[in-house]
Amino acid sequence: MSALTPNDPNVPKLADFLCFAIYSANLAYGRAYKPILDELGLTYTQYIAIIALSEEDNQSVGGLGEKLFLESNTLTPILKKLESLGYIRRQRDPADERQVRVSLTPAGRKLREKALPMNLVAAAGLGEDFPVMQKAVVRLRSNLLKAARGQPALPAGASVSK
Template identity: 45%
Template structure:
């Protein structure tokens, strides 16, 4: 986390932009979003919509709250995403018969068919990142550990 000329975090070095973990994560996410925007354009999905579809491709017919928990999103952020996916004909939302407060989200035939087209997305991300599957796996593991620690603090 230190710049190349320093290994200590004291004084002014602690406040250098390049020494901020948050900025490294933020700027990396911006770069990653550019890659996804390009790769998802043909599918007509935004990156957040793609994440919702990934959740549903893993497990169809889940509640809005389950999707939110999986993606670390609140319902105020998630609901507009779901409405746009529903308008695009990729998902259907239905109130649960057992508890009308819960909304069940399910893939439509078009949503299920889109999974086949999405198969090229991880390959495109890997090419853009110029890393092996093993390297990507290690980065995912490290970032997941960081997220867990931050959520626990």
């Protein structure tokens, strides 16, 4: 077996790795969102928590964590901060005291309304391809999660529920 050389055309370059393209796109999104988030006074994870709660109020912390792909030990400090800012309310579920339910406050709803026009769809420069790209990335994420669990991947064109 011969040693690999830096100019070997058979050796994939960093730019050839899909994982790096997604990782670096995530970093670019973070940089692009920074002025928006600074104006709102939020971190990205606080922002997506507000978005998720605006879609479905009175969620359990566990259910919200599943949607956001965050463990409860990561999510809880984020929620405590949002509560201290007056954007959410956390309360024990009267039917099951072990569960904590999370809801937006009126201030949280107002913040979400302020954030509505602040998105980066146009900045992505994808035009009509934006929904196609978004669905492909969701399918990729779903397939990678399935692979981690030893399950088969979804074929191209299949819809993803979670």
